[in-house]
Amino acid sequence: MTTPFSDAKAVLEANQAFYKAFESLDIQRMEGVWLHSDEIRCVHPGWALLSGWDEVMQSWARIFENSALMQLRISDADVQVSADLAWVVCTENITSVVGSNVSQFQVQATNVFARRKGQWRIMHHHGSPIGG
Amino acid sequence: MTTPFSDAKAVLEANQAFYKAFESLDIQRMEGVWLHSDEIRCVHPGWALLSGWDEVMQSWARIFENSALMQLRISDADVQVSADLAWVVCTENITSVVGSNVSQFQVQATNVFARRKGQWRIMHHHGSPIGG
Numbered sequence: 001m002t003t004p005f006s007d008a009k010a011v012l013e014a015n016q017a018f019y020k021a022f023e024s025l026d027i028q029r030m031e032g033v034w035l036h037s038d039e040i041r042c043v044h045p046g047w048a049l050l051s052g053w054d055e056v057m058q059s060w061a062r063i064f065e066n067s068a069l070m071q072l073r074i075s076d077a078d079v080q081v082s083a084d085l086a087w088v089v090c091t092e093n094i095t096s097v098v099g100s101n102v103s104q105f106q107v108q109a110t111n112v113f114a115r116r117k118g119q120w121r122i123m124h125h126h127g128s129p130i131g132g
Numbered sequence: 133m134t135t136p137f138s139d140a141k142a143v144l145e146a147n148q149a150f151y152k153a154f155e156s157l158d159i160q161r162m163e164g165v166w167l168h169s170d171e172i173r174c175v176h177p178g179w180a181l182l183s184g185w186d187e188v189m190q191s192w193a194r195i196f197e198n199s200a201l202m203q204l205r206i207s208d209a210d211v212q213v214s215a216d217l218a219w220v221v222c223t224e225n226i227t228s229v230v231g232s233n234v235s236q237f238q239v240q241a242t243n244v245f246a247r248r249k250g251q252w253r254i255m256h257h258h259g260s261p262i263g264g
Contacts, residue, residue, distance in 0.1 A: 041210070043242070043260060046261060046262065046263060048223070048238075049221055080255075084215070087256065089175070110258040126240070128178070128259075128260030
C-alpha cells in the first residue's frame with residue numbers, strides 16, 4: 001500500500017490530537033476529535049465493544065471522571081492510508097493517577113480514522129493491555 | 133460511510149476464512165489468508181505488536197504448535213469498507229485445548245483487510261482479552 005507522505009503526516013497528527021484530548025480529560029475536546037457518527041466503535045483495555053456515539057462518549061466521560069491525571073507518551077506509531085480510511089497502530093505509555101494510586105503501564109492500540117471534508121477523525125479505538 | 137452490500141459480504145467472507153484458518157491450526161492455510169507483505173501487523177491478546185511477515189507467521193506457528201484443538205465462534209461482526217481497505221470488529225468465542233486443559237473465553241478483535249486483485253486479505257489482527 002503506497003501512502004503519500006502528506007496523508008501519513010495528517011493521520012499521525014489526528015492520532016496525536018486524539019491522545020492530547022485523552023490527556024486533557026476534557027470530554028468536549030474528546031468529542032471534537034471523533035467522527036460524529038453512530039458508526040464509531042471503541043474497545044478499552046479489558047472491555048467489550050462499545051458501539052455508537054452515545055455509548056462511546058459515555059465511556060470516555062466515565063474514564064475522565066475517575067482520573068485525576070493521565071499522561072500518555074506514544075511510541076512506535078505506524079500508519080497506513082487508503083483513500084479516505086487510515087489506521088494507526090501504536091504503543092501507549094501511560095502514567096495514570098486514580099484516587100491516590102499512581103500506575104504506569106503500556107497499552108497496544110489500533111486506531112482507525114476516516115477523512116471527511118479534508119479532516120481526519122478517529123472512528124475506532126481499540127486498546128489492549130500488554131503483558132498481564 | 134456507505135458500504136456496498138457486495139463489498140461488506142466479501143469482507144465478512146474473508147473474515148470468516150481467517151477464523152477457519154485459525155481453527156484449522158494449519159500454518160499454510162493461515163499464510164493463504166494474509167496479505168503477502170511486510171506491512172502486516174498482529175497483536176495477540178496480551179502480546180505486544182508483531183510486525184512483518186516473518187514475525188507474524190512465526191507467532192501463528194507457535195500458537196498452532198501449542199494448541200491441540202481450537203474452536204472459534206464469531207459473534208457481533210461489524211464491517212466497514214472504504215475503497216480497497218476495510219475493517220471488521222467482532223467477538224471471538226473460543227474453546228481451546230492446550231495440553232489437557234480445556235478453556236473457554238472471549239476475545240474482542242479488530243481486523244483490517246486490504247483488497248488486492250479483487251481478493252480481500254487480512255493485513256492486521258488485533259485481539260484483546262475481555263474481562264480479566
